[in-house]
Amino acid sequence: MSVDTAPVGSATPAAASPKVPLRQWLAVIAVATATFAMVTVESLPVGLLTAISGGLGVSEGLAGLTVTLPGLLAAISAPVLPILIRRLDRRLVLLSLLAVMLAATLTSALAPNFGVMLASRVFVGIAIGGFWALAASVAVRLVPERHIPRATSLAFGGATAANVMGAPAATLIGGLTDWRIAFGVVAALGALVAVALYALLPKLPATTIVSPRTLLAQLRNPAVRAAVTATFLLVGAHWAAYTFISPILQQTSGLDATLIGPAQLAFGVAGILGTVVAGSAAARDPRRALIGAGVLLAASLALFPLAGATPAGGLVLLVLWGLAFGGVPVGVQSWIFKAAPEAAEAATALNTSMFNLAIAAGAAVGGVVVSATGTTGVLWIGAAFGAVAGLAVWATGRSLAK
Template sequence: MTTTQDSTNSVAPQTNRWPAVAAVAVGTFLLVTAEQLPIGLLSPVGSELRISEGTAGLMMTGASIVAALAAPAVPLVIGRLDRRVLLVVLMGLMTAANAISAVAPNFAILLASRVLVGIAIGGFWAVAAGLAVRLVTDKAVSKATALIFGGVGAANVLGVPLGTALGGFAGWRLAFVALSILALVVCLVLVAVLPPLVATQPVGPRQLADQLRNPGARAGILATFLLVTGHFAAYTFVGPILQQLAGIDAAFVGPLLLGFGAAGIVGNFLAGATLGRALHRTVLGIAAGLTVLVLLYPLLGHGPIGAVILLIGWGLIFGGVSVSLQTWMITAAPNAVEAASALWVAVFNLAIGLGALAGGAVVNAVSLQAVLIFAGVLLALATLAVWSGRGALASVPETED
């Protein structure tokens, strides 16, 4: 992979800090799982707090939108603050926010706690996204990035089944308690293993604006928005799709989503292994593969066998999305990794919320088959955006690690 060096780190690390990389990966997993958790808890939360499932869905939409705002805002506000201190503080905020969620007496308090979760998600992910170049040597950046985004990818594909399982076995409040306890553990581990990460050139409005003038970063942001919006427009309704379209019993939906998640974890590391040699071709293959699979679902997903095969393929390919697109952004903006990552994380989280919202509108107005076609069209546009960005990365040699 091409050498990248963030402007916040003037000296490239001479040794690999794998415990620190692993701790950041677990942190991103917990934060993004917290973002996805409400999807599996809508019914029990709505029932206990006497609100509709649609209203309960604001727990996820609200956190995603706040995370999108926090991703660029936090780096702007903190200036030269040691990123090690920032990550620890944000994980502490995550601990407190989920504890508040667990004891919330009404929906207003619960929604306020989700705002705090959104701040933690956006700030932590925006900084963590570019940390690989500061924690490992140049040759290990691809592997470290894959590990960090193994946490993000695993959370994106496992968040729903984990939330459903925790809520079913222990109750929705205990699900938040579990997240709070795990966040506290990660907070303490971060204190122990992270080195000082002082920013010599903090992110400012100019650095953020520059990324919109960078053709490679601009193509990556557009591709991310279209791809993530398309995915979540369909994936938010994967349960009803499996039951109503494929005729699969509700009891098998949870295990199948775990299979989707397991395939996604494999896909994350498969993509990470190829990015150093063929970045553009890897991202293009992921976007095109998702387009084909989602568009095939209305045609071949009417029976259990076809639906399961397509679902596992979908998980395998989507698992490579986070690590691939983040690597695209690092490559397109090697001297402004934190700024580019902040914008990318903002767009990613915004697309999650908008995808779920748009998908719900299509399902309500038309049908489940229609939302798959809608998602497929967005994914096709994402493929075109990736294809159009090939020239922007042409000056970056794709070589063996």
């Protein structure tokens, strides 16, 4: 059974014309802004853990569950939700998930105790996983086929921008005022995004339904299997090392602690640029775009202990690292659309689940490696994962060409 994706550009009759109407691009931008809000909500507690733990009377370690729990729930909901929604209009589903996120974030802002806070974060995780499973496939239904890579890069660019601007801005708001106000501000952003999606998205009826058989069938597709594997390895490689970026920059590169924040901003800006560049490259050859991102990521991490031993060298490699990782999501997703056009939603759901699992697994493996060998070890481990991912994509492409 095939997945419920209508032919690209079928959302409106105008999509078939050579020139895409502005309203359709505004709809894509609205989807990107929604991903921006979702990712900001997911990572919001990271910079506010101390304030949250103090305000709710729990340890910082326990407060860390507000970050890890949504990630685990997102990994579960990503493949499950497409099965449950069956033939529901995807526009309605996205709006409903935004409403869940909005209600959960408001509940977080008003939580009288840690139990209520943690319960609200469970619903945040469910909303994030479901939204991510649908967002990319919805975005590409709004434009003609030749604009799919650009629409994909815009959709994922919203997530990258959240890491660069959304989470830091919310942390700043919480630091200047109160952590509850930061949650309230992000909830207000979610409400505005919901209004924009309601006004701009056309009806997006399902054509067929996703079943467990559909999901399992994607794992038998060599290209999809390689793409999902590449996601796990590349995202895991990134988070294994990036979780410890502050000690890496200080201990390996000798960067002053006051410059860590600006350095991370440079990384984020490079990530946005990498998303744009990879989107353009994927329009020509998504497989090569993904291989390029993997090779650059592996090289950046491998060279860090050597060429990154000075502040200047560390910053250059950090920017290259950002460029590489920014290209990973759009490269993988573009290849999935090409490898499984009739089952894009099911394949995307699997990839979204693997993405969230990789974040948790990468951070966990990184912690073990850093404890045993120090920051240099985690850089080498990340480089090895990146190289294996590139080889997997290359080998799969060769086998499919035969």
